[in-house]
Amino acid sequence: MPKVTEQYREAKRxxxxxxxxxxxxxxGFGASMADIIAESGLSAGAIYGHFAGKAEVMQAVAVKVMGSRIEDMQNLRSRDRIPSPGEVLTRILTGLSDDVADTGLLLQVWGESVTDPSIRELVDVVFGELRASYLQLFTDWAxxxxxxxxxxxxxxATRLTSVAVGLGQGYIAQSALFREFDGPAYLAMARELLPH
Known part of the structure; x- marks a missing residue:
């Protein structure tokens, strides 16, 4: 029987x-495991061979999306010039919007986290990593x-991180809720308001 490589397992995940x-x-989060199985084109056994259930799949989705944003921050940090807080926020929110076409999905995660302890834990971990990355970049900049x-x-940087997270949440909430929301104008004003 051929041995399954880690690279193959990662590709399936x-x-x-x-x-x-x-x-x-x-x-939304009403999507079932059956929906995910059908969308993936894989068998139920293949899915459950990688994930115990929907909560683990949700965690993998969150890690994938936020992992890309944290990688963006590390790339920003490795530049010759340290980017301003406004530049950092713009990069993160633009990348997030590209990865998650419907920011309403993020609002659903936040809403679910109020009543579901496992999702709350996931949100805490993801925002903890995001805050740590902001803090690192903003400390270097300061x-x-x-x-x-x-x-x-x-x-x-600690005080500034709270403001940047709040501006990010405002962007996500407004882009999900208001049809007339002007994302580029919001980001331009955020860059103007944040220290530069």
Whole structure:
């Protein structure tokens, strides 16, 4: 019997995760495992060989989407010039909108997290990683552009991180709820309001 490589397993997990993202975008979290199985083109056994259930699939979707955003932040950090907080926020929200065509899906996750402890834990982990990445970039920026010492830069970046997360949540909520929402104008104003 041929041995299954880790690369093959990862490719199948990605296939399932992509199918789940499409299902959640189309049907919300009411999408069932049967929907995900049908969308993926794989058998139920293949799906359950990779994921124990819908909660694990949701976690994989969240990790995939936010993992790309955190990777974006690391790429921004490796540049010669440290990007301003407004540039960082714009990059993250633009990438997020590209990955998740329907930002209403994110609102659904937040709503589910209020009553479902497993989803709440997932949201806590994802936002924890996002905050840590913002904090790291904003601390570097505060040292470089504001001339702050280590302690002051971390305190400044901590306060700024809360504001950046709030602006991001506002962007996501408004883009999901209001047809007339002008995303580029919102991001332009956010860049103007944030330190630069």
């Amino acid at each position: 990605d296939q399932i995760t992509e199918a789940a993202l499409r299902c959640f975008a189309a049907k 040292k470089s552009e504001r001339g702050l010492g280590d302690v002051e830069a971390i305190e400044y």
